Amino acid sequence: MCSCYEDDITKHKRLLIENSHGEKLVGILHETGSTELVIICHGFRSSKDRIPMVNLAFAFERDGISAFRFDFAGNGESEGSFQYGNYRREAEDLRSVVKHFQGEQRLIVALIGHSKGKTEYRVTKESLMDRLATDxxxxxxxxxxxxxxxxxxxxxxxxxxxxxxxxxxxxxxxxxxxxxxxxxxxxxxxxxxxxxxxxxxxxxxxxxxxxx
Known part of the structure; x- marks a missing residue:
């Protein structure tokens, strides 16, 4: 499930993509018309609008390659609650995004990620155990x-x-x-x-x- 808002001047589309938990993930598609697409993922307690993600998206756009930067569930504009150590949930979010674009016959040529290592956080026992169990x-x-x-x-x-x-x-x-x-x-x-x-x-x- 997806809805979008398109800026006809810049060809930047604000997309809402539903993840496997029914939460809407918000992202910005830098559309160049290319079949190829890179997906840009933010880091811990961050968002799609932080400088590295925005600059990378524009770099690919300038080179004619479409890019999509989005907020994981519980971050930025996306629905859901923030969790620490949520690698599996983020992998599920990413899978939902990939499946959406594959359904539009886009070729995902790269997954780009930034940071999972900041150390200031509040944790639940469940989220901490999930992180510790990650080898x-x-x-x-x-x-x-x-x-x-x-x-x-x-x-x-x-x-x-x-x-x-x-x-x-x-x-x-x-x-x-x-x-x-x-x-x-x-x-x-x-x-x-x-x-x-x-x-x-x-x-x-x-x-x-x-x-x-």
């Missing part, structure tokens, strides 16, 4: 070799230690690591570098696929 290393090792993964991490990230990025590089099979010297958690002074790195990675994948 990140095991999850990384289930990623198939055919899936290309890019990790970008700033050396001055104030929430997530850069060592975590090196761990991902060790655990994920088909992985590229990019360390941005001097960048903070939201790449405040490194937005251009962030956008160009992500865009080039996705376009390289599209080029390889076109040669198959």
């Amino acid at each position: 990140t290393r095991a999850a990384c090792q289930t990623i198939p070799l055919s899936c290309r993964v890019l990790t970008i991490h700033g050396t001055l990230d104030e929430f997530v230690p850069v060592e975590d990025a090196y761990n991902f590089a060790e655990y994920i099979p088909n992985h590229k690591l990019c360390i941005v010297e001097g960048a903070d958690h939201e790449y405040t002074k490194h937005q251009s570098e962030l956008a160009s790195t992500v865009l080039n990675f996705v376009k390289t994948g599209l080029l390889k696929d076109s040669r198959l």
Whole structure:
């Protein structure tokens, strides 16, 4: 189920996509007319309207690739209540978004995510146990070799230690690591570098696929 509002001038559409729990997820589609689409996911206690998500969406839009940034349930404008450690619920939300666009014959070429590591929160016992039960290393090792993964991490990230990025590089099979010297958690002074790195990675994948 989906409803939308379209701005004819900018071709930005505000979409409401229902998740598997009947909650409406709010997102902005940066429509270029391309079949290809990237989906941009915000981080912990964040929203689709934070600087990294907006700038990435516009970077893809300028390059002719459609992008969709949305709020997970309980965040931003979306319905539902916020939960800590809700990886499975967010995966369900993302699945609902992907299925919606696949139903419109769009080709999802990349899933882009930002941050799950901020440390100021209120938790319930249920949400904390869900987080503790998540084996990140095991999850990384289930990623198939055919899936290309890019990790970008700033050396001055104030929430997530850069060592975590090196761990991902060790655990994920088909992985590229990019360390941005001097960048903070939201790449405040490194937005251009962030956008160009992500865009080039996705376009390289599209080029390889076109040669198959």
